[in-house]
Amino acid sequence: MSEWRSIHLTQARQVAALMGVTQELPAPEVGLRAHYEELKASDPTQALNFIAHALPRFEAILWAAAVVAGTQGPAPTREEHITRSAIRHWMEVQDDATRRAAHDSAQNLSRDLPERSLASAIFYSGGSIAPVKAAPVLPVPGLANRLAAIAVMQAAYRSGDAPGLIAHALSQAEGVAEHGASWTTEGRNAA
Numbered sequence: 001m002s003e004w005r006s007i008h009l010t011q012a013r014q015v016a017a018l019m020g021v022t023q024e025l026p027a028p029e030v031g032l033r034a035h036y037e038e039l040k041a042s043d044p045t046q047a048l049n050f051i052a053h054a055l056p057r058f059e060a061i062l063w064a065a066a067v068v069a070g071t072q073g074p075a076p077t078r079e080e081h082i083t084r085s086a087i088r089h090w091m092e093v094q095d096d097a098t099r100r101a102a103h104d105s106a107q108n109l110s111r112d113l114p115e116r117s118l119a120s121a122i123f124y125s126g127g128s129i130a131p132v133k134a135a136p137v138l139p140v141p142g143l144a145n146r147l148a149a150i151a152v153m154q155a156a157y158r159s160g161d162a163p164g165l166i167a168h169a170l171s172q173a174e175g176v177a178e179h180g181a182s183w184t185t186e187g188r189n190a191a
Contacts, residue, residue, distance in 0.1 A: 003033050004177035007054050012036075018053045018142035044166050045153070051173045052149035053142055057125050058094075063176045064121065064148035065091065067169045068114045071155040076115075079108055083115045087122065096127050114154040121147035 009015055012026035012035030026035050032054055039047035052060050065087060086105040090098040103123035109116040125144040128136035156165040175183040
């Protein structure tokens with residue numbers, strides 16, 4: 001089983017470290033894809049979290065945006081529409097102003113909404129998280145990926161068919177892992 005082309009990590013334990021796992025790490029010789037396949041067979045939710053952390057930050061956010069956009073749920077509120085628009089704008093223009101605007105637009109949303117988690121993933125994807133004129137503060141490594149995974153899980157539970165949506169999200173993530181961000185164009189029109 002070959003490793004994925006768009007993922008630069010090679011060991012499952014590297015991903016586990018990004019996830020914050022400190023005990024019972026996979027052995028050094030355990031490859032990324034082999035560990036993912038094992039998780040997918042035993043616990044798809046853990047597999048989703050694992051692959052979200054394995055993907056590069058931008059690809060993880062693009063994948064999460066595509067999944068969130070394609071999920072059926074209650075009609076979005078005006079505030080959710082505003083956040084979705086800010087997310088789409090950031091995907092078109094990835095600069096500090098749009099990154100901060102996406103985050104700011106989601107602050108009035110409930111913490112259990114995937115749009116809020118996705119906007120937070122964007123905020124923590126790069127650049128300082130301190131106020132604009134303050135000394136730079138960088139986010140914890142892996143935080144954007146963790147929030148992308150959370151957004152997908154929230155979308156799964158909002159869908160009413162969590163196992164089905166998780167299986168679909170895993171399939172999409174595998175495509176991104178193999179082919180990169182170009183695998184899905186849905187993410188660019190997401191949320």
